[in-house]
Amino acid sequence: MNKLMKKIMISVVLTGVAFALYQNFSLMPEYQGLNEGLSNYIIKSGLNDTGSLNLITAVLYDYRAFDSLGESTVIFGAVSGIVLILSRKMLPVSSKGLSFIVKRALGIMTPFIALFGFYVITHGHLTPGGGFQGGVILAAISIIFSIVYGSAFDYRRYSPQTKTLFETGGALTFLGLGLAGILMEGAFLQNLGFLTAETGTLISAGSIPYINIGVGFKVGAGLAIIFYSMIQKTFEEDF
Amino acid sequence: MAVLEIILVIFLVFSALMAVYFDEELISIIFLSIFSLVLTALYLLHKAADVALAEAVIGAGLNTAIFMSAISQIRHGDSD
Amino acid sequence: MTLRLIISYFLMITGSAFAIVTVLGLLRFPDVYTRIHAGAVVLTISAVLVTMGTAIYVWDLFLSAKIVLIGIFFLFSNPMATHAIARASYKRQIALPEEYEIDAYSDYLGRDA
Numbered sequence: 001m002n003k004l005m006k007k008i009m010i011s012v013v014l015t016g017v018a019f020a021l022y023q024n025f026s027l028m029p030e031y032q033g034l035n036e037g038l039s040n041y042i043i044k045s046g047l048n049d050t051g052s053l054n055l056i057t058a059v060l061y062d063y064r065a066f067d068s069l070g071e072s073t074v075i076f077g078a079v080s081g082i083v084l085i086l087s088r089k090m091l092p093v094s095s096k097g098l099s100f101i102v103k104r105a106l107g108i109m110t111p112f113i114a115l116f117g118f119y120v121i122t123h124g125h126l127t128p129g130g131g132f133q134g135g136v137i138l139a140a141i142s143i144i145f146s147i148v149y150g151s152a153f154d155y156r157r158y159s160p161q162t163k164t165l166f167e168t169g170g171a172l173t174f175l176g177l178g179l180a181g182i183l184m185e186g187a188f189l190q191n192l193g194f195l196t197a198e199t200g201t202l203i204s205a206g207s208i209p210y211i212n213i214g215v216g217f218k219v220g221a222g223l224a225i226i227f228y229s230m231i232q233k234t235f236e237e238d239f
Numbered sequence: 240m241a242v243l244e245i246i247l248v249i250f251l252v253f254s255a256l257m258a259v260y261f262d263e264e265l266i267s268i269i270f271l272s273i274f275s276l277v278l279t280a281l282y283l284l285h286k287a288a289d290v291a292l293a294e295a296v297i298g299a300g301l302n303t304a305i306f307m308s309a310i311s312q313i314r315h316g317d318s319d
Numbered sequence: 320m321t322l323r324l325i326i327s328y329f330l331m332i333t334g335s336a337f338a339i340v341t342v343l344g345l346l347r348f349p350d351v352y353t354r355i356h357a358g359a360v361v362l363t364i365s366a367v368l369v370t371m372g373t374a375i376y377v378w379d380l381f382l383s384a385k386i387v388l389i390g391i392f393f394l395f396s397n398p399m400a401t402h403a404i405a406r407a408s409y410k411r412q413i414a415l416p417e418e419y420e421i422d423a424y425s426d427y428l429g430r431d432a
Contacts, residue, residue, distance in 0.1 A: 056289045098403055105399040109392070120292070128288035136296045143304050223301060230308045 020182075027187055051196050052125040052205040060130065061211045065189040068211075069174060072218055076171065079222040086229045098148050106148050114141055121216035125205040131215030138220030139227070146231050154228060163221040163228075170218030177207045177214070244284055251277045264310045268303060275299040323375060330372030337365035350414045352405060359401035366393040 042055060042063065052058040060068050121134030142163075145154040181190035191206035198204060254277060258270035275298025282291035344357025370390035374383040408414070409424060 054289070099406055102399055102403050105395055109395055112388075112392070128292055130289065133289070133292045133296050136293075136301055140296075140300055143301070147304070227301075227305060227308065230305065230312070 024182075024188060047199065050191055050205055050208065051199050052208050053200060054125055054128065054130075056128075057124050057130050057208060057212070058205075061208045061215075062191050062206070065178075065211065068215065069178070069189070072171060072174065072215060075219060075222050076167075079167070079225050082226050083229050102148055106144060110141060110144060113137065113144075117141070117216075117220070121212055122202065122209060124212040125208045126200065126202070131212040132219055134212075135216040135219030136223060138216065139223035142220075142224035143227050146228060151228065151231055158224070160225060160228065163225050166217045166221035167225070170214040170216070170221065173214030174211055174218070177211055181207070240284070244281070247277055247281050247284070251281065264306075264313075268306045268310070271306070272299050272303045275302070323378060327372045327376040330368050330375065334365045334368030334372060337361050337368065341365060351408050352414070355401050355405050359398055363393060363397045366390070366397070 042059060046055045046058045046063075047053070050058040050062045052062070117134045117137035117140075119134075120129035120137060121131060124130035124134070142154055142158060145151075145157060177192070178189040180192060182188050184190075184192060184194070191208070193206065195206045195210075196204060203209065251274065254270050254274040258267045258274060261267050261270070275294055278298065279291045279295045282288075282294060338361075341357055341361045344361065345354050348354045348357055367390045370386050370393065374386040374390070377383060377386070
C-alpha cells in the first residue's frame with residue numbers, strides 16, 4: 001500500500017514536470033538565422049533587451065540564467081559533500097588569534113570590506129562584478145574572523161545555522177524569481193517586465209539585481225561553510 | 240602593450256612551472272597565488288574586468304586560505 | 320599638458336621608483352626581518368603615491384574618492400600584515416641571529432594573546 005502510494009506520487013510529480021517542460025519548450029521561438037553571430041546580437045541589443053549596462057551580467061543572469069542556476073547547484077553540492085565528510089560533531093576550538101594590533105586594525109577594516117562586498121553585489125548590473133564575486137568577498141569576512149579572532153568568535157557571531165539559513169534563502173530567492181518568471185512572463189527565469197526602470201539607476205534592469213543578491217548570499221554563505229568546516233580543529237597554535 | 244603582454248605570459252608560465260617544481264606545499268601555494276595575480280593582470284589587459292575580479296578574489300584570496308587550512312590538516316594528521 | 324597632469328605623473332613616477340627600491344631591498348637584504356622592513360616601509364609609500372597620482376589623474380569626485388579609499392586601505396593593511404609576519408617568524412625563531420645583547424620584544428610577547 002505504502003509502495004503503491006509512493007509510486008503514484010512519483011508518477012504524478014513526473015507528469016507535472018513533463019507537462020511544464022512541454023509547455024516551456026512549446027514557447028521557444030522558431031530558429032531564426034543569426035547571420036551576424038550571437039555576440040554581435042548581444043552587443044547590439046543587449047541593453048534594450050535587459051536594461052543592464054554590464055553586458056556580462058546581462059548574459060549571466062538573463063540570457064543564460066539557467067546555466068547560472070546550474071552553477072549554484074554545483075556549489076550547493078560541493079558544500080553538502082564537504083560538510084558531510086569533514087564535520088566531526090565537536091565544539092569549535094581554535095587559536096586565540098593573532099596579536100592585538102592585527103585584531104584592532106581588522107576591527108576597523110572589516111565593515112569596509114563588508115561594504116565593498118555589498119557594493120559589488122548590488123551594482124552588478126552597472127559596473128563589473130556581480131553575485132559570485134561579491135559573495136566571495138563576503139565569505140572573506142568569515143575567513144578573517146576564523147583566522148584572526150579564532151573560529152570560536154566566528155561560531156558565536158555567525159553560527160553555521162545562520163549561514164545555512166543565508167544559503168538556502170539565496171537559493172530560494174533565485175528559484176522564486178524563476179517561478180515568478182513563469183507566472184508573469186511565461187518562461188522560466190524570464191526577466192520581469194514590471195521591474196524595469198530608467199537605465200543606469202540602481203533599481204533597474206528587471207529581476208537581475210535581485211538574482212544578484214540571491215546568488216551573492218548563496219555563494220558567500222556556502223564558501224564560508226566550506227572554510228569553517230575545514231578549519232574547525234586545525235589552527236590550534238597561536239602566532 | 241605587446242611587450243607587457245609577452246612579459247606577463249612568460250611570468251605566468253614561470254610561476255606555473257615553479258608551482259609544480261617545488262616539493263614543499265607552502266611554496267607551491269604561494270606560487271599558485273602569484274599565478275592568479277599575473278592572470279588577473281592579463282585579463283585586465285584584455286579589458287575583461289568581470290573575469291579579472293573573479294580571478295583575483297577566488298584565485299588569490301579564497302584558494303590560498305582553503306589550501307593553507309588543507310595542508311595544516313595534513314600536517315596534524317598521524318597518517319605518515 | 321596642464322599642471323594637474325604634471326603633478327599626477329610626478330607622483331606616479333616617484334611611486335614607481337619606490338617600488339623599484341622595494342624590489343632591490345627584497346633581493347639584497349640578508350635575512351627575513353630586514354626584507355620585511357623593505358617591504359613594509361617602502362612598498363606602503365609607493366602604493367600610496369601611485370594611488371594619489373591616479374586620483375589626481377582621473378579628477379572626478381566619486382572616482383577620486385574611491386581611489387583615495389584604496390590608498391587608505393593600503394596604509395592600514397600593509398604594515399599590519401608585515402607585523403603579523405614578523406611576529407610569527409619571531410615566535411617560530413626563524414633566522415634569529417646567533418648572539419645578541421638586547422631582546423626587547425620578548426617582554427611583549429605574552430601580554431596581548
